[in-house]
Amino acid sequence: MEPIEQPIINKVTNTEDPIEIATHDFSLNWMLLKDSETGKVLWEGKEDMSIPGQVHIAEVPKSILECKSVSRTLNFSSKRALTNFRIVQRVMFQDQLLEGWSFKFGFVIPNSTNSWEQVIEAAGEGHMLPAEMLSGNVLIQTDFYDENTIISASRVRIFYV
Amino acid sequence: MGLLALLRKLHSSPTHEMRILLLGLDNAGKTTLLKQLASEDVSFVTPTIGFNVKSVQSKGFKLNVWDIGGQREIRPYWRNYFENTDVLIYVIDSTDEKRFLETSQELYNLLEEDKLANVPLFIFANKQDLVAATNVGDIAERLKLCNIRERQWQIQPCSALTGAGIQEGMEWLCKNMAIKKKKK
Ligand SMILES: Nc1nc2c(ncn2[C@@H]2O[C@H](COP(=O)(O)OP(=O)(O)O)[C@@H](O)[C@H]2O)c(=O)[nH]1
Numbered sequence: 001m002e003p004i005e006q007p008i009i010n011k012v013t014n015t016e017d018p019i020e021i022a023t024h025d026f027s028l029n030w031m032l033l034k035d036s037e038t039g040k041v042l043w044e045g046k047e048d049m050s051i052p053g054q055v056h057i058a059e060v061p062k063s064i065l066e067c068k069s070v071s072r073t074l075n076f077s078s079k080r081a082l083t084n085f086r087i088v089q090r091v092m093f094q095d096q097l098l099e100g101w102s103f104k105f106g107f108v109i110p111n112s113t114n115s116w117e118q119v120i121e122a123a124g125e126g127h128m129l130p131a132e133m134l135s136g137n138v139l140i141q142t143d144f145y146d147e148n149t150i151i152s153a154s155r156v157r158i159f160y161v
Numbered sequence: 162m163g164l165l166a167l168l169r170k171l172h173s174s175p176t177h178e179m180r181i182l183l184l185g186l187d188n189a190g191k192t193t194l195l196k197q198l199a200s201e202d203v204s205f206v207t208p209t210i211g212f213n214v215k216s217v218q219s220k221g222f223k224l225n226v227w228d229i230g231g232q233r234e235i236r237p238y239w240r241n242y243f244e245n246t247d248v249l250i251y252v253i254d255s256t257d258e259k260r261f262l263e264t265s266q267e268l269y270n271l272l273e274e275d276k277l278a279n280v281p282l283f284i285f286a287n288k289q290d291l292v293a294a295t296n297v298g299d300i301a302e303r304l305k306l307c308n309i310r311e312r313q314w315q316i317q318p319c320s321a322l323t324g325a326g327i328q329e330g331m332e333w334l335c336k337n338m339a340i341k342k343k344k345k
Contacts, residue, residue: 077211103214103216105212106241106242106244107238107241108211109212109230109235109238111210112211112212112230113210114212114213115211115212115213115214116213116214116215116216117213117214118215118216118217118218119215119216119218120218
């Protein structure tokens, strides 16, 4: 997992652009947000969150902002073997990058279902914006690549309720 | 000690990213173990036909645990995941005597892999909560573990379901991941 370098981020001009999907052999099955200390599920997205051009909505309890660590899970399937699979994820606040990662998985087994869970420690007190300010302004962008070809993408807008 | 705690303990280690590879036959309990390591609810686990990766990060340090499905059809793909492994955890179902031979063959295949040379090996003799479980001494003998050379290794009885023995495993990982790094 590496922090994304700035130049890549600058390429994203319109964050809600529909993305042309290179293959239908890939599907994003579900996403999950949990309080990783208690294991409590805070949000679960069961629909396919990778429908091109669509921004999905997630209503997450405000209390997530007080969690010491949060776990995010993505579950995805691929019909084809992928040789150099990677995920680039960005958490945007309006046009500003709050967090960004890229994770290289490498090989993906044909006809497999896989998951990736990230446990992230909170930035700590004083580093968090209030829920009212964040709500509706946070967009989680997830792009799935095989080598340099984008194979799927997901846009989820977060509301803190 | 969960994965986050392990990571905090590893802070003295000079590398910033660690990779743990979790392998074993299907049904050995790898996914349950991975959940146990992260103190999650272990009551519902679906079989893995692919990988489950868990990434934990704390203050710039990252730990990635790779649980790769163990079904016979997908074992040939294991080799795609060997590179850069810091520790290999091998999980055995201690109640599945019929497959002790099969699991030992798979283990020895792994130990012969160049990309896994010198990588410390930790074996969990899992499902010790069941009466049908073979004890760890007998498993070590049946699998001829005393033949393992040129790497740090350890076998530990555990129950991924109840959590017994997991703590000891984490402590061993903590010590041996760091040692390997110093040698480099
Ligand atoms: N009794 C008992 N059952 C276990 C234990 N660990 C795993 N299991 C069960 O064994 C089955 C296979 O576990 P799973 O984690 O999916 O194995 P995997 O295929 O190696 O990932 C599941 O039904 C688990 O609930 C254990 O320590 N004790």
